[in-house]
Amino acid sequence: MLAATVGMRFQPRGPGSLDIAAVFISASTSVSILLAAMERQMTVRSPFAFLPVALVAFILLVGVSRAEATPIVSVSSTTVNIADVVDFVTVDISIADAVDLYAYQFGISFDPAILGLFDIVDGDFLSNVGPTVFISGAVGATPGLIEFTSASLLGPGAGASGTGLLFSVLFDVKTAGVSPVSVVFEPLNGDALFDSELLEMTEAITSPGSITIEPRQAPEPMTVLLVLVGGVGLATRRARSLR
Secondary structure, X not given: OOHXXXXXXXXXXXXXXXXXXXXXXXXXXHHHHHHHHHHHHHOOOOOOOOHHHHHHHHHHHHHHHHHXXXXXXXXXOEEEEHHHOOOOEEEEEEEEEEEEEOEEEEEEEOOOOOEEEEEEEEOOOOOOXXXXXXXXXXXXXXXXXXXXXXXXXXXXXXXXXXXXXXXXXXXXXXXXXXXXXXXXXOHHHOOEXXXXXXXXXXXXXXXXXXXXXXXXXXXXXXHHHHHHXXXXXXXXXXXXXXX
């Protein structure tokens, strides 16, 4: 599990390490200096004199915006008829707007009266960046809750960014009905998204999905009548042929 490893990275850092508070203060000071410089440049007659300073400010602000992007972890939805289910039904767990995602751990909830866990299959979002380790997780003491599904890149390097598939969950079908399927971040389990420094990222937005299992369709009354009439007609013909 990731909790022990991440916990070690949260220990106080030694001399010469990066002071996050100092970085933010420095960034704020830099922005103030840039704005003051732009104001001075605006007094110059040439309308293009302030462009270099404005360009630097724009790049700085765009960088801050990207760093603060909030990832979205979502579950797909599917609808199937119970008569068409051969082995299992599948939903995908995907991420969007990720920036430097190196590792993750969280759970998945579902309705155990309708579905049962069949398997969990790793996706390719992290493995497209480098070698990974994947832990599928399992249903624990709480029915309908898959816990400790996790994955991590291995070795130094940047994490994955953008949009992609984290993993897929395959469910057995017990009966017809609608089961919500949701992402669960449980702090007591150490659930979170982690960047390449193994620091906890901005809390993700979660978007639930669902699995709808439709019941078998009963034949229409007219269809039943036609089958009965056809059966009676066939039996009558056979009886006549035997005379």
